[in-house]
Amino acid sequence: MKWLVVVLVILVIVLIAVSVYAANFFLNVALFRNNKWYDQTGHKMMNPDNFNKGKSQYDLVEEEQNKLGAAFWQESFAQDHWLKIGGEKLYSRLIIPHPESKKWVICVHGYRSFGQRDMAFVATKFSEQQYNMLIPDLRAHGQSTGNIIGMGWLDRLDLLQWIDEVLAIEPQAEIVLFGGSMGAATVMMVSGETLPKNVKGLIVDCGYSSVYSEFGAMLRSAFKLPGFPILTIANRWAKKKVGYSLKEASSVAQLAKNELPTLFIHGTGDKFVPHQMLYENMEATNGVKESLIIEKAPHLSSFIYEPAHYFETVFEFIARYC
Structure with missing residues (x-):
């Protein structure tokens, strides 16, 4: 024995x-921002769909969307905008194609990405609806400084500051918060904080529950x-x-304090954030809620798989509730 x-x-x-x-x-x-193993091996393991690009109809759609987004990003009405928080210097792209409009959207990118990559094309669609926009690079991402990745939890506090930046430009702004992946988690996590009445609704695409x-x-x-x-x-x-x-970095816990209208979006082919998390998030929120499920769409690709349906649903939701 x-x-x-x-x-x-x-x-x-x-x-x-x-x-x-x-x-x-x-x-x-x-x-942590700088990790060679993630860059060389981990990224492919965690989100393999990013490495399976070819010349399918969806790849061609994505290429065209990226071209439109890149051109829009460089328009004369777009400029760099910086914000210092603590010891960090955070970047955003401030895009004002409609100076007389009170409609604003803050678009928040995903994990280890940056604003232009994830949100430039989305910005073109909001511009078609007469929106102005602010698109930040979250700390430790893109042009923003920092080494610790906040996973939405630390970023929710930065997002409060970005909302204030919009209100400094347009005090009567009616703001929609739009996020994808970690950006969606950031939006859901900030929903549990005390937000200005100017924030009218949330659009969250493939965000995790915690x-x-x-x-x-x-x-x-x-x-x-x-x-x-x-x-x-x-x-x-x-x-x-x-x-x-x-x-503690929980979308579900924060959504329990949310009363804003929220549209939850997810693709059933998501290998990075299980699409079942949408239902946990939806159940948690107290606000008006609707969902959009895109069959077979990989992570943060729903607007590539069904762009017309996607944006029709987004703007119909905003028109009804925001």
Whole structure:
């Protein structure tokens, strides 16, 4: 019996050691800007659809959308706009094609992306509806400084500052918050804060229910590892390493305090954020809510798969409730 006890003790020690290593490795990969392993290997593991580009009809649609967005980004009515928060210098593109309009949208990009990449084409569609827009690069992304990735939780506080920037330009602005992926989580997380009455509604595309749940999904799908005990350890360490725990960074908890109209969008082919999280988020919110499900669309690709249906739904929702 003694040898059996010894073996069990050794196995437990090995399990703990491996879990501690895995938790630390995963936090460094997921939550810090400069990580060579993520750039070389991790990105492809976590979101393989980004690396399966070819010449399908959807790839051609995406190429055309990107061209339109790039041209719009450089229009004469667009300019760089900077904001200093603490020790960081945060970038945004301020685009005012309709100076007399009171309609504004703040478009928030996804994980390890930047504003122009994710939101330039979206901005063209809002401009067609007479919107002006502000499109930030979240801290530790794009042209903004910083090394810690906020996963929407730290970014929600920055978004409050960006809302104030819009109101400084147009005090009577009627603002819609639009986010994709981590940007959607940022919008959902800010919804639980005290927002100005100028904010009229939220559009959230493929946002996760919490950082803890999203990282659990990634461990299982990309790394083939169980969430426990790795996430339990990572959750404890995250507070010290990045200033927030994985569990407190919760869209669901923040949406429970939200009363703004919210449109939830997700593609069923999403391998990065499970589309079932849409239902958790919808159930949590107290505001008017509707959903748009795009069959087979990968992560943040619903407006590539069904652009006409997508934007008709978005602007019909805004017209009804915002």
